[in-house]
Amino acid sequence: KAGVTQTPRYLIKTRGQQVTLSCSPISGHRSVSWYQQTPGQGLQFLFEYFSETQRNKGNFPGRFSGRQFSNSRSEMNVSTLELGDSALYLCASRDRGNSGEQYFGPGTRLTVT
Amino acid sequence: AQKITQTQPGMFVQEKEAVTLDCTYDTSDQSYGLFWYKQPSSGEMIFLIYQGSYDEQNATEGRYSLNFQKARKSANLVISASQLGDSAMYFCAMREGPGSGAGSYQLTFGKGTKLSVIP
Numbered sequence: 001k002a003g004v005t006q007t008p009r010y011l012i013k014t015r016g017q018q019v020t021l022s023c024s025p026i027s028g029h030r031s032v033s034w035y036q037q038t039p040g041q042g043l044q045f046l047f048e049y050f051s052e053t054q055r056n057k058g059n060f061p062g063r064f065s066g067r068q069f070s071n072s073r074s075e076m077n078v079s080t081l082e083l084g085d086s087a088l089y090l091c092a093s094r095d096r097g098n099s100g101e102q103y104f105g106p107g108t109r110l111t112v113t
Numbered sequence: 114a115q116k117i118t119q120t121q122p123g124m125f126v127q128e129k130e131a132v133t134l135d136c137t138y139d140t141s142d143q144s145y146g147l148f149w150y151k152q153p154s155s156g157e158m159i160f161l162i163y164q165g166s167y168d169e170q171n172a173t174e175g176r177y178s179l180n181f182q183k184a185r186k187s188a189n190l191v192i193s194a195s196q197l198g199d200s201a202m203y204f205c206a207m208r209e210g211p212g213s214g215a216g217s218y219q220l221t222f223g224k225g226t227k228l229s230v231i232p
Binding site (some may be wrong): 031033035043045048055056058073074089091092094101102103104105106107 | 124148150155156157160161163204206216218219220221222223224225
């Protein structure tokens with residue numbers, strides 16, 4: 001099976017702009033989670049989706065939003081970008097019946113200037 | 114209090130030697146899961162090993178084993194016969210709750226340990 005894919009891999013945006021990141025989970029996986037990784041804060045949970053429903057949300061401002069489509073693909077959107085939003089954004093998918101393994105994509109590296 | 118603590122910011126190990134990366138956790142849940150991930154400089158998080166809180170045996174996956182000491186709330190990763198390709202950041206993570214059914218699968222990560230394998 002193909003792994004988790006994320007597009008784009010790299011992105012440079014200007015403060016105040018908005019950005020949309022995309023994640024395609026492993027085929028058959030219906031659960032998708034998003035994480036933000038920064039040198040200062042480490043890895044932090046953003047959201048979790050299952051069957052187009054947000055199951056859980058991390059402690060991030062409302063500028064961060066996401067959604068999941070019927071084919072399990074997910075997008076996250078960040079509006080009014082701030083310099084502090086520069087980070088590696090990682091998407092992970094899992095088979096919902098499995099309480100163990102969760103597989104990550106290669107990430108999207110966002111730089112806000 | 115931090116839920117996942119990795120006390121070793123950096124570790125060095127000689128090629129072909131074994132190395133233990135420390136991880137302690139804090140949770141009041143009875144059902145939880147513990148994970149180790151490897152992150153090379155490319156950035157992708159690679160799943161290594163999983164231990165459920167009710168698993169009686171320590172998890173093993175090839176050269177990786179998880180030394181699970183429930184009473185001490187520790188879940189150390191042991192890498193046997195280190196290879197140059199093992200040089201990377203290693204993250205310990207925890208999922209609180211059963212993670213199946215309607216439960217959330219949110220992972221809480223530690224700060225990581227940077228492992229360097231010396232030839």
